[in-house]
């Protein structure tokens with residue numbers, strides 16, 4: 001364990017400079033004290049707002065979020081960084097109604113793979129300064145850490161009503177990462193101003209009205225949760241609100257004045273943009289084989305939904321488009337797709353289309369359907385068709 005540092009200002013400037021070079025536009029340092037809004041997290045868990053993300057409520061998770069020092073006993077400081085991703089408006093949506101929409105943080109290589117590598121590079125500055133290895137632990141959405149609270153403590157921005165960390169001249173399209181390090185460093189000043197003021201745009205724009213008054217989200221209702229973290233069926237009542245979002249949701253950030261003013265079309269230099277995945281062709285991708293899904297999304301965050309969850313989301317988006325031209329594809333998926341979860345949501349989509357052909361497809365599929373849950377969805381869909 002290292003004691004307080006001589007020349008720490010010089011080290012911090014060198015770290016800030018290196019962070020910029022690596023494309024980490026937000027940088028700060030804070031202590032390993034219990035995060036100030038821990039009670040907000042505890043209340044969120046107690047109210048079951050974490051929905052199916054059971055890991056968020058485990059004993060271990062709650063203990064480590066409360067006692068960050070226990071994550072790495074040698075740690076004496078926390079370096080927090082932010083990597084910019086492209087604004088969702090960077091790419092204009094195609095004219096076709098039959099495309100889905102992927103949240104823009106996922107338009108490239110998975111940040112879980114990028115940020116730890118950049119943090120490792122950044123820490124070389126500390127090791128070079130001391131001339132020997134320094135104990136460290138790196139996270140980016142990969143551990144039991146209240147990342148936004150620490151980012152605000154390290155001065156990276158404030159937490160908006162949409163619960164995102166927002167920088168007053170750069171907006172909120174940032175992914176966060178942290179390095180617990182075994183040396184004491186002076187903290188950068190915490191960010192103490194709340195620039196939301198009387199604005200409520202995010203609250204009003206949220207399609208499922210899941211933004212709560214205490215700057216938390218009712219995750220079980222959030223499109224981001226429903227399309228990424230939720231592993232089972234999407235509640236029927238919420239499906240119509242999802243529009244064409246098939247992985248994540250950017251609405252509460254897209255309407256934020258701080259993004260409208262300051263977001264940039266391009267992400268950090270470290271963000272490898274893949275424009276071709278932003279607006280998936282719904283009928284084409286609903287037929288992706290496991291191999292084709294992996295080839296297309298293998299190194300992107302979309303893998304988190306797996307093929308099963310992603311194709312489920314595509315079916316919901318097709319139901320919301322309700323275009324009769326998609327009946328043959330949906331009917332084929334309902335007959336031939338091995339995964340019951342996808343068949344269920346394809347049945348719902350057919351029920352939304354409401355044509356004679358959609359009814360016939362549902363009736364025909366019902367006869368050969370082996371899974372009771374899918375049969376129930378088919379019945380519910382048939383009830384929707386007058």
Ligand code: B12
Nearest residue numbers: 037040103141147149159164165175176215224225248249
């Ligand atoms: C679980 C989770 C989700 C869940 C729940 C989101 C939520 N808001 O709770 C779901 C799946 C819905 C989700 C969605 C998204 N997520 Co997410 N998610 C997480 C995760 C793993 C934990 C968040 C958490 O602990 N939630 C519980 C709540 C209670 O805590 P919190 O959100 O951190 O909120 C704190 C503040 O609000 C603070 N607070 C409360 N009141 C007040 C008042 C004031 C004045 C202040 C200053 C602070 C404050 O207290 C809370 C507890 O400390 C973090 C990574 C991590 N380990 O932190 C990423 C993380 C928050 N997600 C991230 C991203 C990018 C997203 C999406 C934008 C992805 C997308 N496009 O679909 C959306 C955004 C939705 C939204 N508006 O939040 C980024 C956010 C970056 C940023 N700029 O803020 C993170 C930090 C991942 C990362 N490493 O970059 N996410």
Ligand code: SF4
Nearest residue numbers: 206222223249251252
């Ligand atoms: S990500 Fe979408 S659904 Fe979730 S809170 Fe924001 S606007 Fe609402």
Ligand code: SF4
Nearest residue numbers: 160161196199202256
């Ligand atoms: S839209 Fe308005 S209220 Fe919501 S986070 Fe942005 S500034 Fe705050």
